[in-house]
Amino acid sequence: MNATKFWAVFTIGVAAGAAVALLYAPQTGEKTRRQVRRKLEDASDYVRDTADTIGDRASKAYKAGRGAVEDAVETAGNVYDAAAKRVQSIV
Structure with missing residues (x-):
């Protein structure tokens, strides 16, 4: 299991435990x-803010x-133009 999956499962477990405790x-x-x-x-506000931040950074x-x-x-393009001029001057 990679680290991302581990932390996702861990977070879900913590949230479920907190819900049961409540x-x-x-x-x-x-x-x-x-x-x-x-x-x-x-949590909804946090997710919305995080999505906005990620969107800004991606942009x-x-x-x-x-x-x-x-x-x-x-x-x-500049290199091509310079090379084309050199070839024209040689020919």
């Missing part, structure tokens, strides 16, 4: 439901990669 805690059902709802909202990486490719294409 359900069997000695408090009223209403309080437990409020607490679970609050935690789910927090920046795409733009940087695209710029690098455009520069490489331009440089290759």
Whole structure:
């Protein structure tokens, strides 16, 4: 099992354990439901923020990669043009 799968399974296990602990805690059902709802909202906000961050980073990486490719294409074009001129001057 690779590290990513291990941590995914570990996280799911921790979440399941926490959910069971909340359900069997000695408090009223209403309080437990409020607490679970609050935690789910927090988790939802965290996932949304993380997705936004990943999207921003992916967009920046795409733009940087695209710029690098455009520069490489331009440089290759310049080299080609210079080589073509040299060949024309020889012929």
